[in-house]
Amino acid sequence: MNKILVVVGSGTKMGNTDQLADSFIKGATDAGHQVHKVNLTEHIEGCRGCGACQRNGNHCVLNDIMQEIYPLFKEAEMLVMASPLYFWSISGRLKSFIDRLYAISTEDEYPHKDTMLLMTSGSKGFYAFEQAVSFYRFFINALGWTDRGMILAKGCKGEPGHRLIEEHYLLEAYRLGKTI
Numbered sequence: 001m002n003k004i005l006v007v008v009g010s011g012t013k014m015g016n017t018d019q020l021a022d023s024f025i026k027g028a029t030d031a032g033h034q035v036h037k038v039n040l041t042e043h044i045e046g047c048r049g050c051g052a053c054q055r056n057g058n059h060c061v062l063n064d065i066m067q068e069i070y071p072l073f074k075e076a077e078m079l080v081m082a083s084p085l086y087f088w089s090i091s092g093r094l095k096s097f098i099d100r101l102y103a104i105s106t107e108d109e110y111p112h113k114d115t116m117l118l119m120t121s122g123s124k125g126f127y128a129f130e131q132a133v134s135f136y137r138f139f140i141n142a143l144g145w146t147d148r149g150m151i152l153a154k155g156c157k158g159e160p161g162h163r164l165i166e167e168h169y170l171l172e173a174y175r176l177g178k179t180i
């Protein structure tokens with residue numbers, strides 16, 4: 001049994017990305033893992049780079065949803081990051097979450113995590129996720145983390161309230177969760 005933290009960086013609850021994350025969570029829960037999901041729909045500030053966290057025992061002075069996430073992150077063995085593709089990159093919310101992890105580092109060392117990436121895009125283009133995946137691979141490698149899989153769901157249509165993600169992606173996400 002693994003402890004898994006799923007962070008959803010979409011502003012849309014029950015949107016394409018949220019649905020993809022939920023399918024993954026269903027699979028992981030069915031497989032007996034303990035999963036915590038956090039939607040970054042609430043206010044999340046960007047890292048100010050003040051460095052206070054490095055002087056006061058890894059405590060970030062910004063008082064927002066990250067204060068709930070830090071303890072969950074600490075105890076999780078696996079971190080699953082979910083995001084819509086925004087201008088060929090991850091969402092600003094997810095990027096802020098990643099930047100704010102600086103608070104738990106000590107001399108640029110981070111506790112090891114297994115990681116996964118779940119993304120959705122409107123485009124069906126072959127290279128749609130190129131920049132986002134490149135960033136993901138680069139930063140987890142820099143932190144010494146280990147990629148355990150990705151689902152990149154293209155051609156997700158819809159407007160708020162009427163989201164549409166192809167069913168086979170949801171099945172893929174379920175299977176990924178089930179086979180961790």
Ligand SMILES: Cc1cc2nc3c(=O)[nH]c(=O)nc-3n(C[C@H](O)[C@H](O)[C@H](O)COP(=O)(O)O)c2cc1C
Pocket residue numbers: 010011012014015016017018084085086087088089120121122123124128156157158163
């Ligand atoms: C601000 C914004 C930027 C977007 N940028 C892209 C993009 O660069 N490429 C793309 O294929 N889709 C883009 N999309 C479409 C979303 O990635 C896609 O609809 C996604 O599935 C929405 O996820 P959600 O339902 O979780 O909000 C963008 C959507 C928004 C709102």
